Amino acid sequence: ERSALWGGRFASGPSPELEALSRSTHFDWRLAPYDLAGSRAHARVLSRSGLLTDDDLTSLLAGIDALEDDVASGAFSPEPGDEDVHTALERGLVERLGAELGGRLRAGRSRNDQIATLGRLYLRDHAAEIGRLVEALVAALADQAERHLGVAMPGRTHLQHAQPVLLSHHLLAHAWPLVRDLDRLADWEKRVAAESPYGSGALAGSSLGLDPEQVAADLGFTGSAPNSIDGTASRDYVAEFAFVTAMIGVDVSRIAEEIILWNTKEFGFVTLDDGYSTGSSIMPQKKNPDIAELARGKAGRVIGNLTGLMATLKALPLAYNRDLQEDKEPVFDSVDTLEVLLPAFTGMIATLTFHTERLESLAPQGFALATDIAEWLVREGVPFREAHEISGACVRVAEGQDKELWDLTDDELAAISPHLTPAVRDVLSVEGSIGSRDARGGTAPVRVAEQLAELRARLS
Numbered sequence: 001e002r003s004a005l006w007g008g009r010f011a012s013g014p015s016p017e018l019e020a021l022s023r024s025t026h027f028d029w030r031l032a033p034y035d036l037a038g039s040r041a042h043a044r045v046l047s048r049s050g051l052l053t054d055d056d057l058t059s060l061l062a063g064i065d066a067l068e069d070d071v072a073s074g075a076f077s078p079e080p081g082d083e084d085v086h087t088a089l090e091r092g093l094v095e096r097l098g099a100e101l102g103g104r105l106r107a108g109r110s111r112n113d114q115i116a117t118l119g120r121l122y123l124r125d126h127a128a129e130i131g132r133l134v135e136a137l138v139a140a141l142a143d144q145a146e147r148h149l150g151v152a153m154p155g156r157t158h159l160q161h162a163q164p165v166l167l168s169h170h171l172l173a174h175a176w177p178l179v180r181d182l183d184r185l186a187d188w189e190k191r192v193a194a195e196s197p198y199g200s201g202a203l204a205g206s207s208l209g210l211d212p213e214q215v216a217a218d219l220g221f222t223g224s225a226p227n228s229i230d231g232t233a234s235r236d237y238v239a240e241f242a243f244v245t246a247m248i249g250v251d252v253s254r255i256a257e258e259i260i261l262w263n264t265k266e267f268g269f270v271t272l273d274d275g276y277s278t279g280s281s282i283m284p285q286k287k288n289p290d291i292a293e294l295a296r297g298k299a300g301r302v303i304g305n306l307t308g309l310m311a312t313l314k315a316l317p318l319a320y321n322r323d324l325q326e327d328k329e330p331v332f333d334s335v336d337t338l339e340v341l342l343p344a345f346t347g348m349i350a351t352l353t354f355h356t357e358r359l360e361s362l363a364p365q366g367f368a369l370a371t372d373i374a375e376w377l378v379r380e381g382v383p384f385r386e387a388h389e390i391s392g393a394c395v396r397v398a399e400g401q402d403k404e405l406w407d408l409t410d411d412e413l414a415a416i417s418p419h420l421t422p423a424v425r426d427v428l429s430v431e432g433s434i435g436s437r438d439a440r441g442g443t444a445p446v447r448v449a450e451q452l453a454e455l456r457a458r459l460s
């Protein structure tokens with residue numbers, strides 16, 4: 001006997017070509033535990049409406065439990081004739097309970113409201129897992145920041161030396177976007193939890209007096225879909241999830257790119273732990289930042305998943321269309337990608353060695369204290385426009401003599417402008433420069449310590 005759920009009006013079975021195209025069990029089988037949870041909730045709501053006797057409910061729930069064990073152990077798995085996860089599991093139930101009882105469960109539900117619900121259940125679990133992994137990465141960045149409080153480094157804009165900053169400040173600048181990603185996940189979760197589609201039926205709702213709110217509560221949702229067409233046809237929750245995962249990928253890729261640069265001979269800012277770097281099959285000396293490169297590459301992949309999903313949804317008429325089956329592979333891939341990437345990436349960050357002397361010595365180079373001269377002049381009463389000119393002249397003179405700003409003599413400074421008294425030397429140090437940026441959010445040590453505490457509080 002065929003396991004198709006829709007044979008009645010067809011004289012012949014599906015062609016093998018159709019079966020091959022239509023089959024989704026090779027990717028939707030991971031939803032089996034969620035489908036079974038949905039079936040339990042559905043059995044209970046059927047019995048509450050008097051459509052199942054108490055004995056039938058008990059037998060059905062026992063059958064679902066037995067099937068769940070067999071799914072978990074691998075004793076039960078999809079066959080080539082099973083179109084999708086729902087078809088396979090109904091076959092499993094009928095095999096265990098007989099067609100009379102096993103066939104009762106389908107009353108008042110459709111694969112359309114089932115799949116829309118299962119997708120939410122699956123993604124909610126994995127949003128929680130990805131949240132934990134992102135939190136661990138934020139904690140690793142915070143630990144490195146704490147370990148290196150007080151260490152200066154060159155701050156850059158346009159990849160050029162700009163102003164000295166604290167290494168901790170820079171590391172925390174990578175942590176905050178990830179904290180916002182955690183907020184995005186939490187916000188997504190609230191929206192998704194609020195609308196269980198179970199009970200939407202194929203599109204028009206259920207006629208059997210089943211209460212969608214009861215099923216919703218049973219499955220851990222805070223409410224049910226206000227519109228059965230929307231409940232079965234919308235996948236914005238998938239696209240939004242794919243966006244958050246793409247954003248996490250992009251945020252991680254920005255850290256990755258810096259690690260790759262910092263790990264070069266030219267930068268020499270960091271050394272990667274042996275356990276988190278790779279060698280070359282021909283060049284014995286090589287120690288490559290593969291984790292960071294894979295992170296950079298996989299960001300493109302998760303962006304592609306989001307883009308593909310949006311293209312699938314664009315201009316799709318209401319309600320359910322089979323196109324929607326294409327929502328799964330991209331978003332499952334984004335889940336799998338982050339769940340394998342983040343632990344490795346966090347390990348790489350946690351074990352990174354920073355070359356603090358090199359960072360400190362490079363911090364003021366490239367005339368990175370020019371802004372400090374200009375701002376010192378402003379505090380002396382010089383208009384900023386003129387102060388900017390004077391400081392720029394200092395850079396020009398120093399550059400012409402191939403030396404740094406602090407190498408200019410008192411006479412050279414005075415010749416550039418009478419405002420430049422020897423007192424300006426107070427700000428011509430990395431410590432002075434960094435310490436002066438002490439407003440909220442600035443790189444002064446007191447503010448960075450405060451910021452670190454703020455970040456830790458957000459995590460706990």
Ligand code: ARG
Nearest residue numbers: 024084111112115322324325
């Ligand atoms: N496998 C389908 C999907 O993922 C389930 C819903 C099928 N519904 C249908 N009417 N063919 O979207």
